[in-house]
Structure formats: C-alpha cells, structure tokens
Amino acid sequence: DTEVTQTPKHLVMGMTNKKSLKCEQHMGHRAMYWYKQKAKKPPELIFVYSYEKLSINESVPSRFSPECPNSSLLNLHLHALQPEDSALYLCASSQESTSTEAFFGQGTRLTVV
Amino acid sequence: DQQVKQNSPSLSVQEGRISILNCDYTNSMFDYFLWYKKYPAEGPTFLISISSIKDKNEDGRFTVFLNKSAKHLSLHIVPSQPGDSAVYFCAASGGAQKLVFGQGTRLTINP
Numbered sequence: 001d002t003e004v005t006q007t008p009k010h011l012v013m014g015m016t017n018k019k020s021l022k023c024e025q026h027m028g029h030r031a032m033y034w035y036k037q038k039a040k041k042p043p044e045l046i047f048v049y050s051y052e053k054l055s056i057n058e059s060v061p062s063r064f065s066p067e068c069p070n071s072s073l074l075n076l077h078l079h080a081l082q083p084e085d086s087a088l089y090l091c092a093s094s095q096e097s098t099s100t101e102a103f104f105g106q107g108t109r110l111t112v113v
Numbered sequence: 114d115q116q117v118k119q120n121s122p123s124l125s126v127q128e129g130r131i132s133i134l135n136c137d138y139t140n141s142m143f144d145y146f147l148w149y150k151k152y153p154a155e156g157p158t159f160l161i162s163i164s165s166i167k168d169k170n171e172d173g174r175f176t177v178f179l180n181k182s183a184k185h186l187s188l189h190i191v192p193s194q195p196g197d198s199a200v201y202f203c204a205a206s207g208g209a210q211k212l213v214f215g216q217g218t219r220l221t222i223n224p
Contacts, residue, residue: 004156006156040217041216042202042214042215042216042217043157043202043214044214045212090156090157091156092156101147101159101162102159102212103159104149104156104157104158104159105156106155106156107155107156
C-alpha cells in the first residue's frame with residue numbers, strides 16, 4: 001500500500017466555519033507534510049511533522065492548526081479562513097523527515113466563500 | 114528567490130518522439146533532485162530521482178540527467194505517449210526536510 005489518502009476531496013466553507021482536512025497513510029512513514037498549492041503555482045510546504053511532533057511551521061497564520069494524533073494520521077483544522085486561503089491542500093509522507101522522496105495524496109480542493 | 118526554475122511553462126511533442134523537460138537550480142547545497150508528474154485534480158506523483166553523485170538515472174522510458182557544473186537537470190521521455198500529458202515538476206532537496214519545487218512544465222503529447 002503506497003497510498004496517501006485525503007478526505008474530503010472537495011470542501012466549500014464560509015469564513016466563519018470550522019472544518020478539518022484529514023490525511024492517512026499506512027506505509028509506516030514517520031514524517032508527514034501539508035502543502036498548499038494555488039492555481040498554476042508549485043506546491044508550497046506549510047507544515048512538517050516528524051515522529052508526531054511539529055518540526056516545521058512555515059509562518060502559517062494561526063487560522064490553520066495542524067494535528068498529528070498518531071503516526072498514520074494528519075489533520076489540518078481550519079477556522080475563520082479568508083477567500084485567499086482557497087487552494088489545493090496536499091498531504092504527503094516520507095520514511096523519515098530527512099528522506100528526499102515523498103508520496104503525495106490527491107489533495108483537498110478548498111474553496112472559502 | 115526562485116531556487117528551482119523551469120523556464121518552459123509548456124511543451125508540445127508528437128507521440129513517439131522524445132520529450133525533454135529542463136530544470137535549473139541556483140542553490141549549490143541541493144544534493145538530491147526529483148521529478149514529479151501531476152494530472153489535473155490529483156496530487157503530484159513521484160516519477161524519478163537522481164543523487165548529486167550521479168549524472169544519469171534511467172527508469173524505463175524516463176531518464177534524468179544532471180549537470181552539476183551548469184546546475185541543470187533534464188528529464189527525457191522516450192518514446193512519448195499520450196498518457197504522459199501532464200504537468201511535470203522538478204524538485205530539489207539539500208538534506209533538510211524541505212523539497213523546493215519548480216513552477217512546472219505542462220507537457221502535451223499530440224497523436
């Protein structure tokens with residue numbers, strides 16, 4: 001199983017809503033990542049978890065709150081988002097945080113209205 | 114500061130011919146390079162990689178070439194097939210956790 005599974009595939013939320021994005025992998029990987037991709041731009045790294053601890057936070061606003069409940073799961077909690085936060089949110093995982101190959105999920109297309 | 118650059122936003126190639134996608138980088142600390150392929154509405158999927166100690170890596174129809182002195186790498190696809198039509202991202206890593214991606218090149222294979 002080399003899959004990274006993300007749910008939901010699409011999400012539309014209002015600026016006052018609270019929602020969560022979920023990511024799951026069963027490859028035994030100890031590093032998991034959140035990326036944000038705007039249209040016609042490359043994916044940008046926003047969070048890195050290594051052994052369930054947050055190790056990189058790329059200056060992301062507090063309205064994005066990551067959580068790693070266990071080694072297989074990664075959540076991204078969203079609250080009071082802005083329309084400019086609309087993007088494709090990609091989850092990825094790798095064997096270790098120093099590994100250079102990562103496996104990506106299909107992404108959640110988020111629209112903030 | 115764009116550390117990884119793919120200067121061609123798009124490329125169109127006849128089916129059966131060779132596709133060559135190019136990537137330049139500026140950070141000499143990068144020591145591992147990857148190519149990802151992305152279809153619409155899907156996440157990038159890993160395609161092929163190369164370590165800085167090599168200058169060529171081949172996997173089936175895909176070959177990546179690395180020219181360290183020129184800080185340039187290229188992905189060759191031969192023969193090109195319609196299913197290869199996608200956006201291709203070059204990415205680089207310097208041993209830290211972060212992958213730096215290029216802007217992507219949209220490859221279209223024409224029948």
